[in-house]
Amino acid sequence: MTTEDYVARIEETCGAEKDFIVIFRYDKKEEVIKKILQKAKKEKAISTIIFELTFQNTSFRLYGTGKAIFRNLKDKNELQKVLSDLLL
């Protein structure tokens, strides 16, 4: 398995924030959410809509729709590493 098996698209956000939005594959959505919630530290949650998480000093928000927004990452390579550690 690779991260591509779980990730449908990665988009760099439009704006000065330079965050990354990761859209997970629809058919893997539940599996992805479960995996991430097992590995990342939950800071806050609002039912199953939104989870505020941290993992390896990276803060991100995971949405029940199977999308996540990662902040303050240097570049896409760093994001790929975090995703790899979270999902594989």
Next chain:
Amino acid sequence: MFDPHKIREDFPILKRKINNHPLVYLDNAATSQKPRQVIEAIKNFYENRNANVHRAVHTLSQEASELYEKAHEEVADFINADGIEEIVFVRGTTEAINLVAYSWGLRNLKKGDEVIVSLMEHHSNIVPWEILSKINGFSIKYVGLNDEGGLDYEAYEELITKKTKIACFSHVSNFSGIINDVKRIAKIAHDHGALTLIDGAQSVPHLPTDVRDLDVDFLAFSGHKMLGPTGIGVLYGKRDILENMEPFQGGGEMIREVLFDSITQRCTITWNNLPWKFEAGTPNICDGVGLMEAVKYLRAIGMENVQAHEHVLTEYAMKRMLECRNVEIYGPKDASLKCGIIPFNVEGFSSHDVALFLDNYGIMIRSGFHCTQPLHTIFKLKSSARVSFYIYNTREEVDKFMEALMEIEQI
């Protein structure tokens, strides 16, 4: 009588559910949804009328040509242009502005000349002029904004000189929705011997537009923001100006004759009549027909009704948003000064977080720079969220949006 609930029945996509919630589409400034009349017109064209235009004597080509020309007529009437000669079909607003920049600007702007652009422009009305200025060496002057985010007309009057050749402004800001006084802009430009190019991408779909009353020289707008298909847009230009301009692109359709001279071993070319002189190659015939249907749809509703409906929704949404402690709205708070666009942020959340949260509830809004990065710099914003309304949006949808927004506030 204008009834958005009845109008919604014409839009198949609005029956969709997203994330188990009925779709609430509030990203109309980016693109609009399409009524079945437009969808059917496109389907019908390919099923029954498809042929190349102006090229053949056969029946199908004649029918396609007639439809394509009628599409130009319908658009001309819609904005009160003086005939189809003033209506050039292009891919969209961006291409229309680039057409003016390269066809008119390349030959008429030189070192020492000035182009005036406002800081509220979409990138599509900034970048072509910046690119061209590096080729031709003219200077660009940027008009700033007043405290409300509106155009600083006094600054514009101070900046414009006899060296100014063209003033390029949006009619309606795609960030704040503020409506600029285009008649005033055009008069100031003309008093100084300059032309005006107006970006009508956010105005033509939402306001009654009369190019003769506004007295603009060029008006650019997109079909897809006014119920039409993507890939079709319009450049309106005053006939005498277009007559004197060289073509934008060369190829078939835009020529009358290409005569080979065996002595000089060169071709002598004469251009086709307006507007075809500016429509090189096989045009986007089908989407032109789709645009015609969109225009017919809007005219049947009445643009005054479109404007009035959006005003009611904008006023209601802003009133409710301003009641939220952590929501900040940018631009004018008086709905009568603007079209149905509301930019905002929620304290503690990036605009993308807000958009992703609303997406959970099937509510589609925009986040980011909206192609207005200079404006975001002025407002000291990293990005912004934006809701934008159209004819099929309802008060109930505003309530759903507000419910979700208030939920974010409580996080």
